[in-house]
Amino acid sequence: MLNAAMKKLAHELDPWLVGFLRYLLGATVILAPALRRGVRELWPKAPKLQLVRGLFHTGGMMLWFAALPLVTLAELTAIAFSVPLFICLGAVPFLNERMSGARWAAVLVGFAGVLLVVDPLAGGGLAGISTGILLMLASAPVFAGSFLIAKVLTRHERSDVMVLWQHLLVSLLLAPFALLSWMPPSAGQWALLVVCGFLGAGGHYCMTCAFRVADISAVQSVRFLELVWAALLGFFMFGTIPAGWTLAGGVVILASTLWLARSESRTV
Structure with a gap:
């Protein structure tokens, strides 16, 4: 839903x-309940690592x-x-x-x-891959670095502090680019931005909690299920009909996720 x-x-x-x-509004979502612990409790115990993570995540974004x-x-x-x-x-x-x-x-x-789903050979080989896909592929290792640092941070920080500083740093680093292209959103766009803030902050909080209690490699495979929802939302919101390869890929992804869940449950 967030990507859509x-x-x-x-x-x-x-x-x-x-x-x-999105990140500024997400920070306010986390800040409101976190303030109950007091302002002092919001200061990170590993500020340098938080900054490095903020730089990685902003680059990926x-x-x-x-x-x-x-x-x-x-x-x-x-x-x-990917x-x-x-x-x-890593x-x-x-x-x-x-x-x-x-x-x-x-x-x-x-x-x-x-x-x-991507089917890179359909466009005439690797040269047929679009600029958008190449940009997305380039973002993958950068995001991976951010999440690996997040796993390390769970040893030092509370989940709400991690998500708060991630959102504050990303919004701060994106601020110059946003101000150069500023245009006031409409009421409907503001409403959707607030929804994005809630979904983004909530999703990052849940993922951070998962990193705290499980190996990051085990958590990540479950994310493949998102593709099924993306195909459905793409159809209903943008009129994009999933191709046959998209549906086939979705079945493969679903099977891999269920297989991992079954395997992990046996080791608990």
Whole structure:
């Protein structure tokens, strides 16, 4: 739902402005309940690591926003699923996580499903891949770096503090680009931006909590399920009919996710 709303707004407003307001509003969503603990409790225990994560996440968002108007919703979501592959690759050397055979299989099968959706050979080979898809692919390792740092931060910070500072730093770094392209959103656009703020902040909070209690490599494979929702929302919101390869890829992705969930439940 968040990607669908962001894509709709990116066609109506400048993508930098949309990103800035989404993260600024998301910060207020987290700030309100977090203030109950007191202002002192909101200061991070690892500020330098928070800053590095903010830089990584902003870099990924800038590439993502540049691609947003150029790709379909199904492509947008599918290509974003290359992020888990980079995360799983990085989790072994940087976090000392053990990748079981089931996890590797689930990630690789899920990524094969993503390739079915993108279908790079349909456009005449790799040269036929669009600029939007290339920008999305470039954002994947940058986002992976942000999430790997987030996993490290869970050892030092509370989840609400992590999400608050992520949103504050990203909105601060995007502010110059947003101000250069400022145009006042309409009432309907403001309403959708508020929804994006809630969904984004809530999603990041839940994901951060998941990083705290589980290996990051195990958490990421479940994200492949988002593609099914992206295809449905793309049809209802933008009139985009999923191609046969998209549906086939969705089935493969769903199978890999269910397989991983079954495998992980046996090890608990």
